[in-house]
Amino acid sequence: MTARLLAGPDLAAGAESLPGHRARLGDLPGRAEREHLIPTLLAAGLLGRGGAGFPVGRKWESVAGRSRGDAVVLANGAEGEPLSHKDRVLMATRPHLVLDGLELAAEAVGARRAVLYVGSEHTQARAALERALGEREADRARALPRVPIAIVTPPVSYVAGEESAAVHFVNAGDPRPTTVPPRPFEKGVGGKPTLVQNVESLAHAALIARYGDAWYREVGRATTPGTALATVSGGQRPGVLEIDLGTTIGELAQWAGVQATVGSPVLLGGYFGGLVAGADAWGMPLDPAVLRAQRSAFGAGIVAFMGDDACGVTTIARIMDYMAGSSAAQCGPCVFGLRAIADAAARVATGQARQDDLARLRGWSGSIAGRGACRMPDGATGLLASSIRVYEADWVAHQHHRRCIARGASAGAPA
């Protein structure tokens, strides 16, 4: 395991100060070198860490190409995904790395202002960033040109971190996705080309600016270079850690103190992700390219071990209820489809399945995807479909025999 973003003082010590940050990592390179930052990011092969995994350099290029010196950079630290904690940990402990990345991005794309978009529940992260902004305000040794940075805190919401929703909230106080195009890089905050970039991606960019693309590529064990933050749950030591990309899920299980046997399923990518059967998962490298080829996803680095005694049906029914409740309630297929899925899944989980509930769940998992303004219906139905594949025997037992295999009892019987 290589510590890059999380190198330095113990995370429990809280936010690293500006003098500490500078002493440890050194100054940013001079202006002439910074002019090559976008090609350097492209050469590094850095992929976005908000979930979609889009190449960071390409994103910066597309905004830089549209900017007339009036672009906006929005650092996305909304982190509304319940299973993810890595962004708040990063912001709360290494705020200057995020701010270096934000200022570098602003310079590289030609931005006039920047926004730190921080989920309102992430109070430590916000406090750390505010303090860090104060330190930088008073800093006389700064290398980068100043750009006004505003902290904006969206309400607690799953969809508020979706990039069109982030732009919508900054513009109009409404944290719901909008119809795209136009996409934020074309017309975003204040109608200007806007770079929406996850805070971890920005922090990586701040290190690549210092040490170069060859350095970035030194680490990485499969096809995608570099390190990534991961949020691990379900073991004895849940939490956030930095992994070399390509680390296998089995290795991660060891580090996280997972007691589950090789056979128990793993949820990758969180509520927008999918379940993988334990037998397939243990040897899988955590590598965006490899996982995509296997029709799974690294997403925002979430790895949740399900445990041997967990009832997959009940877990997914709860998540589906959460997703239905988290819909921005704008698009019909999402509003009605996710609610129908949540209700049917709850009936199956609690031993009250109607005759065709499981068949309807299978049908909806295909027919609702791709029919929202954002990817909410795709994310929820993808997870549902994967759970029916991985926990098929459990779903069938619940549906047809009203029996919970995991608990060895009637489905719906009190635990």
Place this chain on the structure above:
Amino acid sequence: MSSRIALDSGLRLEVDRIACDGYGACAELLPEGIDLDEWGYPIIAPGNVPLALVDMARRAVDACPVLALRLVKSPAPAPTAPPPPAPVLASRPDRTEGTPPWPPRPASAKAKRGPEPGRRR
């Protein structure tokens, strides 16, 4: 095997999912390419609108009371590699898995579509 040699218009239908209220007028006018789900919201057949149906597709677009349906130019087909995805978190696939492609138009295709009318609210 049905013939798949229908001439391609280079146009495809797009729904503004936020604007769409499930009136269902589009599916009544263009049953070959638009189906309604059980809540009355449109499911668009993947791919481009066949040339023979472009006029009806335009009528469907005009009939939408909330202007949620659009007929747009399809991106040029890439001969080798697909075009790079737009840099977004929320790139939305326009094709819906499990939806049949545009069928060749049968002689009686103008007939009514399925039994239930579009949901209104």
